[in-house]
Amino acid sequence: xxxxxxxxxTPDTAANIEVSEGIVTWSGTSPVINPWDEYAVEESLLLKExxxxxxxxxxxxxxEDTCEGIKHAIAMGVDEAVLVxxxxxxxxxxxxxxxxxxxxxxxxxxxxxxxxxxxxIDGDTGQTAVQVGRRLGWNTLTYVSKILAxxxxxxxxxxxxxxxxxxxxxxxxxxTVISVLKCINEPxxxxxxxxxxxxxxxxxxxxxxxxxxxxxxTSKVTWPEVSNVPVHAGFAEIIEGTTAQxxxxxxxxxxxxxxxx
Ligand SMILES: Cc1cc2nc3c(=O)[nH]c(=O)nc-3n(C[C@H](O)[C@H](O)[C@H](O)COP(=O)(O)OP(=O)(O)OC[C@H]3O[C@@H](n4cnc5c(N)ncnc54)[C@H](O)[C@@H]3O)c2cc1C
Numbered sequence: 509x510x511x512x513x514x515x516x517x518t519p520d521t522a523a524n525i526e527v528s529e530g531i532v533t534w535s536g537t538s539p540v541i542n543p544w545d546e547y548a549v550e551e552s553l554l555l556k557e558x559x560x561x562x563x564x565x566x567x568x569x570x571x572e573d574t575c576e577g578i579k580h581a582i583a584m585g586v587d588e589a590v591l592v593x594x595x596x597x598x599x600x601x602x603x604x605x606x607x608x609x610x611x612x613x614x615x616x617x618x619x620x621x622x623x624x625x626x627x628x629i630d631g632d633t634g635q636t637a638v639q640v641g642r643r644l645g646w647n648t649l650t651y652v653s654k655i656l657a658x659x660x661x662x663x664x665x666x667x668x669x670x671x672x673x674x675x676x677x678x679x680x681x682x683x684t685v686i687s688v689l690k691c692i693n694e695p696x697x698x699x700x701x702x703x704x705x706x707x708x709x710x711x712x713x714x715x716x717x718x719x720x721x722x723x724x725x726t727s728k729v730t731w732p733e734v735s736n737v738p739v740h741a742g743f744a745e746i747i748e749g750t751t752a753q754x755x756x757x758x759x760x761x762x763x764x765x766x767x768x769x
Contacts, residue, residue: 553696575711591711
């Protein structure tokens with residue numbers, strides 16, 4: 509069984525993100541693998557090491573200089589990697605991103621499991637995994653905190669999902685799409701050999717034609733305007749007083765004076 513892992517490249521959380529004239533730029537650090545996707549890659553490698561998967565394949569969508577994410581996956585140890593890149597995918601929303609990724613997944617045989625990170629730290633919608641599952645017509649199980657069982661012969665997967673209400677155990681039929689949480693494993697650090705392999709790895713680039721993008725699928729959500737987060741000017745005033753009662757009375761006076769109460 510092949511396990512596919514979808515890996516996104518994002519700015520480093522330490523980057524200085526700036527917006528000028530609606531263009532988002534980030535400086536000071538190189539882009540990185542989306543932190544949630546390290547856990548997705550690690551889970552695919554662990555399944556292979558347990559003999560439950562034969563091949564780990566990483567897919568990323570972006571432009572040709574957005575390969576830091578997938579290079580990290582190669583350095584961690586995935587067997588194969590592919591970049592889906594096409595001018596038609598520039599500024600893609602999640603609908604177009606999920607279309608491109610699902611078209612790429614269809615090109616591989618024996619895919620039993622597709623693993624996503626819970627979300628990307630830049631777009632942050634958490635929508636892509638569910639949309640890819642819908643497009644492929646496969647089960648989708650999000651917020652997976654543990655894979656309890658994977659029976660390739662019977663064609664089933666049993667997972668534990670971590671929800672606000674508590675843990676939920678679900679059994680699904682393969683092929684399945686999952687998104688994973690950070691508590692699922694401890695990602696390995698790429699070894700020196702892994703890093704060298706990644707630096708020499710020729711990453712195949714698949715165009716829109718290669719994955720048979722449907723021209724009718726276009727972005728529905730556009731970002732007409734991107735602006736800096738407004739800076740809130742605030743101040744705090746410490747209410748002095750010898751007793752709590754005195755402080756409370758002074759606070760009430762101020763709130764009345766400011767017409768808050
Ligand atoms: C420069 C720029 C311009 C953009 N312009 C627009 C715009 O005009 N309109 C709009 O709606 N959105 C825009 N986006 C956001 C873009 O649509 C989303 O980043 C993208 O669709 C993925 O959604 P997300 O980031 O919310 O990922 P999530 O859904 O939060 O990601 C969940 C998981 O999906 C997988 N994944 C996500 N993206 C990829 C990828 N590219 N390759 C492989 N796996 C992936 C990863 O496993 C990730 O952990 C823009 C993004 C960028 C960087």
